[in-house]
Amino acid sequence: MRGAVSARVILLVLGLAWLGLLACSLTLGRYPISLSNLSAILLEPVMHTAAQGNDIEKTVVWTVRMPRILVASLAGGGLAVAGAVLQGVFRNPLVGPHIIGVSTGATVGGALSILLGWGAVGLLASAFGSGMLSLLLVYAVTRTLPRANTLGVVLAGVVLSGFFAALVSLIQYVADSEEKLPVIVYWLMGSFSTATYAKLTLLAGPTLAATALMLILAWRINILSLGDEEARALHVNTGHLRWMLLTAVAIVVSAQVAVSGSIGWVGLVIPHAARLLTGPDHRKLLPVSFMMGAVFMVCVDNVARSLTGSEIPLSILTAIIGAPVFLCLLRRSQSRGWSG
Amino acid sequence: MVAVWLIGMMLVALPASAAIEITDQAGRTVQLAQPAQRIFFSAPGDFTIMAMLEENPARRIVAWNRWRLDKHTLNHWRSIDPDAFDRINQMVIDGPQNLNAEMLIASQPDLVVLDHYFKSATQTISRLEQAGIPVAILDLEADLRRPNPTEGLEKMAVLIGREQRGREVGQFIREHVERITSRIAALKKRQATLPTVLMEPHAGSGPCCTSVGSGVLMGDLILMAGGKLIGNDIVEGLSGQLSAEFVISSDPEIYIGTGGRHIESRGGLLLGPGVDLDASRASLERVTQRVGVAQTRAVRNKRTYGIWHSGYPIINLELVATWIHPELFSDVDPAATLAELNRRFMARPLTGTFWVTPTTEKKPR
Numbered sequence: 001m002r003g004a005v006s007a008r009v010i011l012l013v014l015g016l017a018w019l020g021l022l023a024c025s026l027t028l029g030r031y032p033i034s035l036s037n038l039s040a041i042l043l044e045p046v047m048h049t050a051a052q053g054n055d056i057e058k059t060v061v062w063t064v065r066m067p068r069i070l071v072a073s074l075a076g077g078g079l080a081v082a083g084a085v086l087q088g089v090f091r092n093p094l095v096g097p098h099i100i101g102v103s104t105g106a107t108v109g110g111a112l113s114i115l116l117g118w119g120a121v122g123l124l125a126s127a128f129g130s131g132m133l134s135l136l137l138v139y140a141v142t143r144t145l146p147r148a149n150t151l152g153v154v155l156a157g158v159v160l161s162g163f164f165a166a167l168v169s170l171i172q173y174v175a176d177s178e179e180k181l182p183v184i185v186y187w188l189m190g191s192f193s194t195a196t197y198a199k200l201t202l203l204a205g206p207t208l209a210a211t212a213l214m215l216i217l218a219w220r221i222n223i224l225s226l227g228d229e230e231a232r233a234l235h236v237n238t239g240h241l242r243w244m245l246l247t248a249v250a251i252v253v254s255a256q257v258a259v260s261g262s263i264g265w266v267g268l269v270i271p272h273a274a275r276l277l278t279g280p281d282h283r284k285l286l287p288v289s290f291m292m293g294a295v296f297m298v299c300v301d302n303v304a305r306s307l308t309g310s311e312i313p314l315s316i317l318t319a320i321i322g323a324p325v326f327l328c329l330l331r332r333s334q335s336r337g338w339s340g
Numbered sequence: 341m342v343a344v345w346l347i348g349m350m351l352v353a354l355p356a357s358a359a360i361e362i363t364d365q366a367g368r369t370v371q372l373a374q375p376a377q378r379i380f381f382s383a384p385g386d387f388t389i390m391a392m393l394e395e396n397p398a399r400r401i402v403a404w405n406r407w408r409l410d411k412h413t414l415n416h417w418r419s420i421d422p423d424a425f426d427r428i429n430q431m432v433i434d435g436p437q438n439l440n441a442e443m444l445i446a447s448q449p450d451l452v453v454l455d456h457y458f459k460s461a462t463q464t465i466s467r468l469e470q471a472g473i474p475v476a477i478l479d480l481e482a483d484l485r486r487p488n489p490t491e492g493l494e495k496m497a498v499l500i501g502r503e504q505r506g507r508e509v510g511q512f513i514r515e516h517v518e519r520i521t522s523r524i525a526a527l528k529k530r531q532a533t534l535p536t537v538l539m540e541p542h543a544g545s546g547p548c549c550t551s552v553g554s555g556v557l558m559g560d561l562i563l564m565a566g567g568k569l570i571g572n573d574i575v576e577g578l579s580g581q582l583s584a585e586f587v588i589s590s591d592p593e594i595y596i597g598t599g600g601r602h603i604e605s606r607g608g609l610l611l612g613p614g615v616d617l618d619a620s621r622a623s624l625e626r627v628t629q630r631v632g633v634a635q636t637r638a639v640r641n642k643r644t645y646g647i648w649h650s651g652y653p654i655i656n657l658e659l660v661a662t663w664i665h666p667e668l669f670s671d672v673d674p675a676a677t678l679a680e681l682n683r684r685f686m687a688r689p690l691t692g693t694f695w696v697t698p699t700t701e702k703k704p705r
Contacts, residue, residue, distance in 0.1 A: 031585045056635050118606075193583060194546075
């Protein structure tokens, strides 16, 4: 019981931290907005009073920053949960959303849509579609293997990831070097600069539904983490459960890539940090991972949009922050022993 | 057959028989026995320049890099002489890394003209010269930043035996550049602050906002016309991404986007040959309503403009000058300049919409 309470406390602290960060992020940026003006702008719809801030300040808060912060929160949270689930399913701390080939698969669709000029809707649809298609290919390849175990899934994911990366390189090679190539490269590095409420809706639907499914199945992931034989002894259909979870992960990752391009490290680093706080129980680990991912992603995006007048691609920042943090976490978890 | 031709070319390329000699823009000596008849051009816009130098440019061109040119432009140039145009080996080469010596040699040119972007293909250049094919590094399109903006064009005119025509075109362009730059020089002496401009290349093809980089001709036209680029200090290279917040906080007085048919499918600014003015104006409206641009003074004061990405630099310079400093250049009429350029020099003038403003009355042709 004590563990459950502490998980609730952690979630409460993270929730409050996220709310504080939301307020802070809404004032932060190239366009200065005071806290008093911000509170007036936020309270205006509720209080039905004219806000102190001018129309441009309102636009910056409601149209530029708010959807961006919410998209960053959802994307970060979704990726962190996806990473935590994969690490549990494969019983391997070095596994992240990239390992099953979905994120690379989704980038193929996105890059192709930019190359062919399909517009914003086309980009979203093709990135999401190709991400899901890549999971289908992983499944098809795994079915052809003599022993369809977790190692087979990982190997199929790695092989297809390499193939998709080559396709992305081919798309970049044939892209117009002045007009389309920079757009593809920038999109591949990830950014929330295109965030809108429409994109928030498109991200929220699949992400929240898939995350809810993973949270519902959290206790089964605990069983899966024991190993296939133990899970079968407890009457869990491991193959069916594993693919259900992989589909949920693929939905989250594909939706994120479709909306904001490829963002690395979040799904690898955050579950480790969360595990240090909650232990290996996925019922606690997944919600804490979600909140930590949301907080982390908003912090990173604040740096990306505020440090210079130009947008810094997110993957650069997540790698710069993620790599050293991951090494530290790895050392700590190694000394404790990893159980997941 | 190719072997015989190669031997012939090597003999032709011998310095003793050189009737025409120039020093190209890379400082290399280029010698021809006679005016070039079978030319390869690396720059897609060079066909347009050749159309200023002679009536039927296709007759002299054996191969051409038509990278990124839309079908309307291609059909327009084809209409001068369809047979000659169809004989041209049309290549699509997006950079020096894809310039293939073998492919060029197969076209049997007597002159290869490479613009500055392709001059880094040193291995290909040396292979061509070993095969006896003269290579000239020339920017035919006027670089208005140079002391002699039409140096490349005039040297090309020499290589095809049209020296007088080259001088006339050069003189026309220099006079029009001087008209702008002399007034801006005087203005800068008496006025410290210049109007701020957001210059967005390929406008509207993505979210707000892209900005031209430092040292790029499109951006330098703004500086020459007495404007201050808001993204100049941040963006390096051809172009780069500015955040919507940076654009809002910079609050530029003037917005100028470049457009073309190549970004039509992605909702970008629509300009160029065969484009209808109403469609172009609608695209400008759409592009300037994106979050970031829509919150600026430029939009509030209706100082939003669009120019064709592949337009004549001299026309573009006059346009941006009249937009940035309307009082100073009240006597400058870019439409009249374009009409004169077409009447005096163009083999067959392009028709369409080449610039757009929120209040453009009649189609600029």
